[in-house]
Amino acid sequence: MEQLLQQIINGISLGSIYALIALGYTMVYGIIKLINFAHSDVYMLGAYIGYFCMTKLNLGFLPSLIIAMILCTLVGVTIEKVAYKPLRNSTRIAVLITAIGVSLFIEYVTMAIAGPNVRSYPPMTGILAKNFDLGGINVTMQQLIILGTTIVLMILLQFIVKKTRIGKAMRAVSLDQDAAMLMGINVNTTISFTFALGSALAGAAGILVGIYYNSINPLMGMLPGLKAFVAAVFGGIGIIPGAMIGGYFIGIIEVLVSGYGNSMYRDGVVFAILILVLIIKPAGLLGKNIREKV
Amino acid sequence: MKGILEKNWVKGLISLILTFGIVQVLISTNIINDYLQSTLATICINIILAVSLNLITGFTGQFSLGHAGFMSIGAYVCALITLNNRTIPGFILGVFAGAIVAAIVGFLVGLPTLRLKGDYLAIATLGMAEIIRIIFTNLDSITNGPAGLQDIPQFTNWPWLFLYTAGTIIIISNFIRSSHGRACISIREDEIASEAMGINSTKNKVTAFTIGAFFAGIAGALYASTFNFINPKIFDFSKSINILVIVVLGGLGSISGSVIAAIVLEIINTYLQSFADIQMILYSLLLVIIMIFRPQGLMGSKEISFSVFGKLSSLFAPKKGRV
Numbered sequence: 312m313e314q315l316l317q318q319i320i321n322g323i324s325l326g327s328i329y330a331l332i333a334l335g336y337t338m339v340y341g342i343i344k345l346i347n348f349a350h351s352d353v354y355m356l357g358a359y360i361g362y363f364c365m366t367k368l369n370l371g372f373l374p375s376l377i378i379a380m381i382l383c384t385l386v387g388v389t390i391e392k393v394a395y396k397p398l399r400n401s402t403r404i405a406v407l408i409t410a411i412g413v414s415l416f417i418e419y420v421t422m423a424i425a426g427p428n429v430r431s432y433p434p435m436t437g438i439l440a441k442n443f444d445l446g447g448i449n450v451t452m453q454q455l456i457i458l459g460t461t462i463v464l465m466i467l468l469q470f471i472v473k474k475t476r477i478g479k480a481m482r483a484v485s486l487d488q489d490a491a492m493l494m495g496i497n498v499n500t501t502i503s504f505t506f507a508l509g510s511a512l513a514g515a516a517g518i519l520v521g522i523y524y525n526s527i528n529p530l531m532g533m534l535p536g537l538k539a540f541v542a543a544v545f546g547g548i549g550i551i552p553g554a555m556i557g558g559y560f561i562g563i564i565e566v567l568v569s570g571y572g573n574s575m576y577r578d579g580v581v582f583a584i585l586i587l588v589l590i591i592k593p594a595g596l597l598g599k600n601i602r603e604k605v
Numbered sequence: 606m607k608g609i610l611e612k613n614w615v616k617g618l619i620s621l622i623l624t625f626g627i628v629q630v631l632i633s634t635n636i637i638n639d640y641l642q643s644t645l646a647t648i649c650i651n652i653i654l655a656v657s658l659n660l661i662t663g664f665t666g667q668f669s670l671g672h673a674g675f676m677s678i679g680a681y682v683c684a685l686i687t688l689n690n691r692t693i694p695g696f697i698l699g700v701f702a703g704a705i706v707a708a709i710v711g712f713l714v715g716l717p718t719l720r721l722k723g724d725y726l727a728i729a730t731l732g733m734a735e736i737i738r739i740i741f742t743n744l745d746s747i748t749n750g751p752a753g754l755q756d757i758p759q760f761t762n763w764p765w766l767f768l769y770t771a772g773t774i775i776i777i778s779n780f781i782r783s784s785h786g787r788a789c790i791s792i793r794e795d796e797i798a799s800e801a802m803g804i805n806s807t808k809n810k811v812t813a814f815t816i817g818a819f820f821a822g823i824a825g826a827l828y829a830s831t832f833n834f835i836n837p838k839i840f841d842f843s844k845s846i847n848i849l850v851i852v853v854l855g856g857l858g859s860i861s862g863s864v865i866a867a868i869v870l871e872i873i874n875t876y877l878q879s880f881a882d883i884q885m886i887l888y889s890l891l892l893v894i895i896m897i898f899r900p901q902g903l904m905g906s907k908e909i910s911f912s913v914f915g916k917l918s919s920l921f922a923p924k925k926g927r928v
Contacts, residue, residue, distance in 0.1 A: 340724075344724070346724055346727070346728070394893055394897070397897045398896065398897060398900065401896075401900040402900060403723060403724070404662075404668060404853065404857065405853075405896050405900035406896075407668075407724075407727070408849070408850070408853050408892060408896050409892070409893050409896040409897070411846055411849075411850075411892070412889045412890070412891075412892030412893040412896065413889070413893060414889075415885060415888070415889035415892070416886060416889035416890060416893065418885075419883075419885035419886045419889065420886055422885075423883065423886065533842065537731070537735075537842075540728065541728075541732070544725075544728065573743070575739070575742065575743050576739065576743065578735065578739055579735070579736050579739035579740070582731075582732035582733070582735045582736050582739075583732075583736060585728065585729065585732045586718065586729050586732050586733060586736075589718070589721055589725055589728070589729045590717045590718065590720075590721075590729075593721055593725055
């Protein structure tokens with residue numbers, strides 16, 4: 312029982328990271344129907360920027376987090392302006408290939424600049440290195456930081472999407488781009504803003520994964536990126552609470568499979584869940600089935 | 606008798622024999638040395654992969670990101686058979702067994718997932734390929750796990766590669782011109798409209814997917830036999846992407862485009878080998894730039910046909926009947 316609770320706590324920490332990445336996927340997909348493959352590399356850049364701030368500039372966790380989020384926002388918006396905007400009216404597959412190209416480009420430029428080696432984050436010191444023992448269950452301070460940061464960011468995101476003007480515009484554009492344009496919404500600004508929000512969250516996820524797993528490398532984004540996308544699909548793509556639920560679900564399942572089964576199969580189980588979801592309920596957990604119209 | 610040179614299949618046969626003969630002469634005179642021969646083998650394998658993926662993605666319009674999965678099945682089956690039976694018949698058996706197993710898996714995977722549309726299908730096929738890869742990584746007793754299979758006997762040479770590549774192109778281009786192929790193209794253009802015209806879209810999509818998987822299996826088998834070493838990492842997500850890039854660069858729905866793109870990209874890769882650090886950077890930039898400026902690919906959906914050569918030669922030939 313204690314072991315199960317311990318696993319679930321580990322799963323929640325991992326799930327928080329997946330949820331943060333999945334939010335970016337789901338928002339971008341909701342608004343321009345694009346699987347933004349470069350998103351997982353923005354997350355990787357977040358981890359590298361955090362590493363740079365902490366080791367070279369000797370900054371603390373919070374300033375590093377904010378710097379990583381700001382820089383990732385800029386990267387995300389630049390990607391959208393340079394690579395995706397010229398393709399607004401071309402086929403879906405062309406945009407998807409571009410996204411794959413951008414993703415490879417970021418990975419290998421990072422590799423050329425920072426080197427292909429694995430780097431390790433500086434060890435946490437002082438209060439950040441504390442462990443809490445709750446009756447046999449071990450909770451680290453890092454896990455609390457991850458959970459706390461994720462919850463704060465998610466509340467902030469919900470506030471922006473539900474209560475502000477730009478959030479309303481985002482929801483309108485994702486429902487119907489043409490109608491939104493006719494209502495006087497600046498669609499381009501709204502799309503850029505969506506990329507900015509998603510990238511900021513990915514940057515935060517990057518630095519959190521850095522302090523949790525300690526090691527980062529230029530190709531670290533690939534697999535978590537795919538799994539976060541699975542999380543977004545699981546919850547119903549385009550639906551923000553769906554991405555959160557999906558992220559936590561995938562995180563917990565993955566930890567349970569490695570804890571009780573064979574850790575080599577954990578990725579396989581995640582993808583099997585994806586295929587099952589797609590076959591049984593393609594719209595996802597919270598999605599509604601939409602009738603096809605001719 | 607006079608008209609026989611005008612027939613397309615005769616022209617096709619002649620150009621095939623010429624291609625085969627020229628390359629064979631270049632190999633025997635050692636202009637194509639061992640290093641370039643491995644490039645040649647990669648080109649042939651990539652042509653098979655790209656043409657078969659083009660059938661699924663370009664002609665039928667079903668976006669698949671899992672082609673490397675079928676390739677790995679072909680590679681492993683062929684490797685295991687030839688390791689136990691190191692003869693030419695063993696090799697032929699291995700290639701076809703690999704292709705058939707890949708086709709069966711393709712059929713089983715395609716039946717449920719091809720109900721999905723667009724991006725969902727892409728991500729489902731991606732997941733399927735990852736699952737295949739993870740299974741190969743964990744079946745230690747059969748596949749030797751992450752270390753992979755070594756010392757696979759090498760049977761492929763230019764005649765074999767040519768036979769399989771030309772066979773793939775001929776069979777798939779004939780399939781596209783058959784009534785099934787026309788049905789596939791109509792599904793790509795508008796699935797609902799084609800169903801209204803009485804086309805069974807599920808059946809045709811699964812057929813195209815299974816045929817694509819079959820030829821991907823052949824390509825995998827040739828890969829195993831050419832490079833005599835395979836491991837699961839070779840067939841990961843980036844392999845599927847590489848195949849897709851060839852198809853898209855050549856043009857979705859153009860077989861000759863796929864062939865040209867496979868040749869051009871591999872030659873670029875060979876020359877960029879000396880700049881290994883920046884190879885992937887240039888490659889990805891090329892991808893983005895082509896998508897922004899020519900999203901339909903090099904060839905669009907056009908094919909190179911013999912009429913192009915006809916037109917070219919008529920420009921230079923003296924006008925008939927005025928001598």
